[in-house]
Amino acid sequence: MSLDPPIVLTGRLQPRDVRRAIRLASPGRTWVFYLSVGFLSAVVVGVAGIAVAVGWNELPRNGWAEVRFLVFAAALPVVFLGFLAYGRLRLDSAYRRRVGAFQPQETTIDPDGFEALVHGSSARYEWLLFDRFKIDAEVVILFATDGGWIYFARSRFVSDADWDRFVDFVRDHDWSA
Numbered sequence: 001m002s003l004d005p006p007i008v009l010t011g012r013l014q015p016r017d018v019r020r021a022i023r024l025a026s027p028g029r030t031w032v033f034y035l036s037v038g039f040l041s042a043v044v045v046g047v048a049g050i051a052v053a054v055g056w057n058e059l060p061r062n063g064w065a066e067v068r069f070l071v072f073a074a075a076l077p078v079v080f081l082g083f084l085a086y087g088r089l090r091l092d093s094a095y096r097r098r099v100g101a102f103q104p105q106e107t108t109i110d111p112d113g114f115e116a117l118v119h120g121s122s123a124r125y126e127w128l129l130f131d132r133f134k135i136d137a138e139v140v141i142l143f144a145t146d147g148g149w150i151y152f153a154r155s156r157f158v159s160d161a162d163w164d165r166f167v168d169f170v171r172d173h174d175w176s177a
Contacts, residue, residue, distance in 0.1 A: 003169050006110040009156040013102055015095045017153035021139045025149050033084075040077035047073035107156070109166060125150070133170050140170055
């Protein structure tokens with residue numbers, strides 16, 4: 001599929017696009033997240049079981065070590081989930097303030113590569129920099145030969161026809177060159 005005439009992206013990137021791209025680029029992270037939450041939940045349930053087994057009436061005689069352990073074990077998942085929420089809040093804040101990936105930009109995609117224009121500065125990327133890709137219904141990710149990646153979200157395309165043309169180009173392009 002040809003990229004002539006060039007495709008111009010002017011739409012605004014959405015936080016859901018960033019989250020989707022991260023999940024698509026690093027699918028193991030979701031699995032690790034659920035495993036971590038399950039493990040921490042098991043720790044909390046185990047600690048609660050220990051507290052019940054020791055018996056709250058015995059705490060003054062045994063000292064407050066069990067209480068400190070119980071508080072630590074209950075706080076651990078809260079801190080872990082707090083870090084996860086903090087990342088999401090930072091992403092949403094960047095979106096509201098239009099900074100980082102969410103700042104106004106124009107991207108022109110042509111047969112030789114693409115150019116991003118942000119606040120009067122431009123960066124040009126040739127297709128030769130990329131050696132593989134991943135596609136889902138809303139995001140295309142191009143992986144660079146140096147290990148980095150860049151994504152194109154459907155929400156930035158002016159029309160479905162432009163999105164389809166770009167997806168066809170990515171699928172048909174020889175990435176081994």
